[in-house]
Amino acid sequence: xxxxxxxxxxxxxxxxxxxxxxxxxxxxxxxxxxxxxxxxxxxxxxxxxxxxxxxxxxxxxxxxxxxxxxxxxxxxxxxxxxxxxxxxxxxxxxxxxxxxxxxxxxxxxxxxxxxxxxxxxxxxxxxxxxxxxxxxxxxxxxxxxxxxxxxxxxxxxxxxxxxxxxxxxxxxxxxxxxxxxxxxxxxxxxxxxxxxxxxxxxxxxxxxxxxxxxxxxxxxxxxxxxxxxxxxxxxxxxxxxxxxxxxxxxxxxxxxxxxxxxxxxxxxxxxxxxxxxxxxxxxxxxxxxxxxxxxxxxxxxxxxxxxxxxxxxxxxxxxxxxxxxxxxxxxxxxxxxxxxxxxxxxxxxxxxxxxxxxxxxxxxxxxxxxxxxxxxxxxxxxxxxxxxxxxxxxxxxxxxxxxxxxxxxxxxxxxxxxxxxxxxxxxxxxxxxxxxxxxxxxxxxxxxxxxxxxxxxxxxxxx
Amino acid sequence: xxxxxxxxxxxxxxxxxxxxxxxxxxxxxxxxxxxxxxxxxxxxxxxxxxxxxxxxxxxxxxxxxxxxxxxxxxxxxxxxxxxxxxxxxxxxxxxxxxxxxxxxxxxxxxxxxxxxxxxxxxxxxxxxxxxxxxxxxxxxxxxxxxxxxxxxxxxxxxxxxxxxxxxxxxxxxxxxxxxxxxxxxxxxxxxxxxxxxxxxxxxxxxxxxxxxxxxxxxxxxxxxxxxxxxxxxxxxxxxxx
Numbered sequence: 001x002x003x004x005x006x007x008x009x010x011x012x013x014x015x016x017x018x019x020x021x022x023x024x025x026x027x028x029x030x031x032x033x034x035x036x037x038x039x040x041x042x043x044x045x046x047x048x049x050x051x052x053x054x055x056x057x058x059x060x061x062x063x064x065x066x067x068x069x070x071x072x073x074x075x076x077x078x079x080x081x082x083x084x085x086x087x088x089x090x091x092x093x094x095x096x097x098x099x100x101x102x103x104x105x106x107x108x109x110x111x112x113x114x115x116x117x118x119x120x121x122x123x124x125x126x127x128x129x130x131x132x133x134x135x136x137x138x139x140x141x142x143x144x145x146x147x148x149x150x151x152x153x154x155x156x157x158x159x160x161x162x163x164x165x166x167x168x169x170x171x172x173x174x175x176x177x178x179x180x181x182x183x184x185x186x187x188x189x190x191x192x193x194x195x196x197x198x199x200x201x202x203x204x205x206x207x208x209x210x211x212x213x214x215x216x217x218x219x220x221x222x223x224x225x226x227x228x229x230x231x232x233x234x235x236x237x238x239x240x241x242x243x244x245x246x247x248x249x250x251x252x253x254x255x256x257x258x259x260x261x262x263x264x265x266x267x268x269x270x271x272x273x274x275x276x277x278x279x280x281x282x283x284x285x286x287x288x289x290x291x292x293x294x295x296x297x298x299x300x301x302x303x304x305x306x307x308x309x310x311x312x313x314x315x316x317x318x319x320x321x322x323x324x325x326x327x328x329x330x331x332x333x334x335x336x337x338x339x340x341x342x343x344x345x346x347x348x349x350x351x352x353x354x355x356x357x358x359x360x361x362x363x364x365x366x367x368x369x370x371x372x373x374x375x376x377x378x379x380x381x382x383x384x385x386x387x388x389x390x391x392x393x394x395x396x397x398x399x400x401x402x403x404x405x406x407x408x409x410x411x412x413x414x415x416x417x418x419x420x421x422x423x424x425x426x427x428x429x430x431x432x433x434x435x436x437x438x439x440x441x442x443x444x445x446x447x448x449x450x451x452x453x454x455x456x457x458x459x460x461x462x463x
Numbered sequence: 464x465x466x467x468x469x470x471x472x473x474x475x476x477x478x479x480x481x482x483x484x485x486x487x488x489x490x491x492x493x494x495x496x497x498x499x500x501x502x503x504x505x506x507x508x509x510x511x512x513x514x515x516x517x518x519x520x521x522x523x524x525x526x527x528x529x530x531x532x533x534x535x536x537x538x539x540x541x542x543x544x545x546x547x548x549x550x551x552x553x554x555x556x557x558x559x560x561x562x563x564x565x566x567x568x569x570x571x572x573x574x575x576x577x578x579x580x581x582x583x584x585x586x587x588x589x590x591x592x593x594x595x596x597x598x599x600x601x602x603x604x605x606x607x608x609x610x611x612x613x614x615x616x617x618x619x620x621x622x623x624x625x626x627x628x629x630x631x632x633x634x635x636x637x638x639x640x641x642x643x644x645x646x647x648x649x650x651x652x653x654x655x656x657x658x659x660x661x662x663x664x665x666x667x668x669x670x671x672x673x674x675x676x677x678x679x680x681x682x683x684x685x686x687x688x689x690x691x692x693x694x695x696x697x698x699x700x701x702x703x704x
Contacts, residue, residue, distance in 0.1 A: 212474040371653045
C-alpha cells in the first residue's frame with residue numbers, strides 16, 4: 001500500500017484527470033504533473049510493484065511505434081500493460097499513465113509498465129523507474145535547440161545506463177554505432193537487433209550522417225552498407241569497434257505500399273516464417289525488430305509476437321490513414337531530418353507521386369529552430385511532388401525549402417489557416433486519391449483537432 | 464560564367480541545417496544561368512587554394528570541432544589563408560566562425576588556436592544562447608536562429624556584421640553580431656542563414672564571381688517567397704524571441 005503522500009498525489013491527479021474528461025479534454029500530461037508536484041516520488045511508488053517490471057523504450061525515431069507494437073505483443077501474451085500510449089513521453093506522461101491505471105488506493109491493475117521515454121529524459125527516467133528492460137531504437141539529430149549535441153546526449157544516456165543493476169537487459173540497435181556503443185565493451189546483458197539483408201541500403205554515406213567518427217576513438221567509421229544516415233554495417237577503421245553480432249536479425253526485408261515484412265534469423269539457429277506488419281517503410285521493419293527483441297527479453301514467444309504485429313494499427317500520425325470527402329489522408333509525422341528522410345523514402349519507394357499537405361510549426365515540442373528542414377532531403381522528394389499546399393507557423397520557411405529543392409513555383413501554395421489548408425488540399429485531389437500530410441508534432445495535433453471537428457477522426461487521447 | 468563553391472568539412476561541421484547555405488548559393492547562381500559546382504573538402508585530403516571562389520564553413524559538434532581544429536593547424540589552414548589572399552570569399556557560421564578567428568579559450572585547459580583569418584577571439588561561456596536572432600546591419604536586416612555557448616569578441620581589423628535587435632549575437636554584452644573582414648564573413652545565424660537573407664547570399668555570390676570574372680552584374684531574382692519567409696520569421700523573433 002503506497003504511503004499517504006502518494007495516496008494524496010494519486011487522488012489529486014485522478015481528480016484533475018476526471019475534470020479534464022468532463023470538460024472534453026484529454027489528460028495525457030497535466031494530471032501527471034499534479035501528482036508529481038505533490039509527490040516527486042510518485043512514479044517510483046506506483047511502478048515498483050509491477051509483477052513483470054518496467055520497460056523503457058527510447059531513441060530519436062520510432063519509439064512510439066515500437067512501444068505500441070510491444071504493448072500489443074504483451075497483451076497477446078495475456079499481460080496488462082500500463083502504457084503512455086499517446087506518446088506523452090516526459091515524466092508527467094509516465095505519471096499520467098500510472099494514474100489512469102491505478103485505483104483510488106494507488107493500486108495498479110496492470111502488471112507491466114511500458115513507457116516511451118523522451119531520449120533527453122531517459123537518464124532521469126531510468127533512475128526513477130528502475131526498468132527491467134531498456135530498448136533504444138536509434139539516435140539521430142533532433143530538435144537541436146533542446147537536446148543540443150548528439151554526442152553529448154549519447155554520453156549522458158550511456159552514463160545513466162551504466163548505473164543500472166546487472167540484471168537489466170538492454171535491447172539495442174546494432175546497426176547504429178551511437179546506440180550499439182552504449183553497452184559495447186562493458187559487461188551488460190544486451191540483445192542486439194539489426195538488418196542483415198544485403199539488398200537493404202547503399203554504399204554511399206548520406207548528407208546528414210551524425211556519426212562519421214568512431215564513438216570510442218574518433219577515427220573515421222567505414223561502412224560496408226549504409227541504411228539511413230549513420231545506420232548500417234559499420235566498423236571503426238582504427239580501434240576495431242564494429243557492429244556487434246545480431247541476436248535478432250532480419251535476413252530478408254520486403255516492403256509493400258502498406259506493409260513491411262521481415263524474415264528472422266535468431267541465434268537459436270532456426271529461421272521462422274516471415275513477420276508481416278501492416279505499416280509501410282523500412283523504419284517500421286526496424287521498429288518491429290526492436291519490439292520482437294524486447295519481447296524476447298521478457299521471454300514472450302515469437303508466435304504471440306508475430307500474431308500481435310500482424311494486427312498492428314499505427315499510432316497518431318505514423319502513416320495512419322483518415323478518410324475525408326472520398327479522399328485518403330495519409331498522416332506522416334516529421335520532426336527531424338532522419339525521420340523525414342525515412343518517411344519520404346517509404347512513400348517514394350512504392351512509386352508514389354504525392355499530393356502534399358505540409359505543415360511546419362516552431363513551438364517547443366516541434367523544436368523552435370526550423371533549420372533542420374535544410375538537412376532533410378527535400379531534393380529527393382521534389383521531382384515527385386504533384387502539388388504542395390503548405391501551412392503552419394513557419395509555413396513560409398517550408399515553402400522556401402520546397403522552392404530551393406527545385407519544386408516549380410506553380411506547384412507550391414501557402415495557405416495560412418488549417419481548415420482552409422485542408423479544404424484546399426482536398427479540393428485539388430481527385431476523388432479516390434491520396435493526400436500525403438507531412439507535419440511537425442504540434443501541427444499534427446492541430447490537424448487532428450481540425451479533422452475531429454468534422455468527425456473524420458477521434459481525438460487522439462481516446463486512441 | 465561559372466562559380467566554384469567549396470563546402471568545408473561537410474561530414475564534421477554540418478549540424479543545424481547549415482547545408483542550406485550551400486544550397487542557396489548554388490541555386491541562386493543557377494537561376495541566373497551561372498554554372499555552379501560544389502566540392503567538399505574534409506580532413507587531410509586537400510590543401511588546394513586555387514580552385515574555390517567561395518567557401519562555406521558551418522557549425523559542428525564539439526567532437527567535430529576538435530578534429531577540424533587540429534586539421535586546420537596544418538597545411539589546410541595555410542591553404543585557406545592563401546585562398547583568401549587570392550580573392551576567395553568565405554561565409555562561416557557558429558563553429559566555423561570561431562575556428563576562423565585567432566583562438567578559442569575553453570573554461571579550463573589550453574586555448575585552441577584558430578586559422579586567424581578573422582580578427583575575432585572566442586571564449587567559452589557557461590550558459591548557452593538559444594533563440595531567434597534578429598540583427599540590423601548597415602545594408603539590410605538579418606534573421607536567423609542562434610545556438611552557441613562561445614562568446615566572440617571582434618578586434619580592430621574586423622567589423623561587426625550588424626547590431627543585435629533580438630537575441631544575443633556575438634557575446635550577449637556588446638550588442639554586436641558576426642564579423643566581416645575583407646571578403647570573409649562569420650556569424651551565429653542558423654536558419655539556414657542565406658535562403659532567408661538573400662541579399663547576403665548575393666553579396667557572397669558577387670564576391671566569389673569577381674575572383675575570376677570581370678564586371679560581374681547579378682540579375683535580380685524574384686525574391687517574393689524569400690521576403691515572405693523573412694517577414695514571418697521576423698514576426699516570430701519579435702513576438703516569441
